Amino acid sequence: MRSATNAGAAGGGATTLGPRASLLMSLSLALLLGALSMLVMFPAAEQLRSLRAASGLRRPCTPAAPAWRVSAR
DSSP states (O other): OHHHHHHTTTTTTOOOOOHHHHHHHHHHHHHHHHHHHHHHHHHHHHHHHHHHHHHHHHSOOOOOOOTTTSOOO
């Protein structure tokens, strides 16, 4: 009678993971998500670098000193 009442609380007889297996699964999931975020961030960083370099090229360049101001030396 006692096992019948506790079966619902324990998950119906399903085995649970131990603390070591749970820790291992959590660490592996964290490493997987970290690797996936790196795969996303590297191309994004390259895109930002190329946009920064392109914006530097589009800046209006300051004109050289006018010819009347250049001293002939």
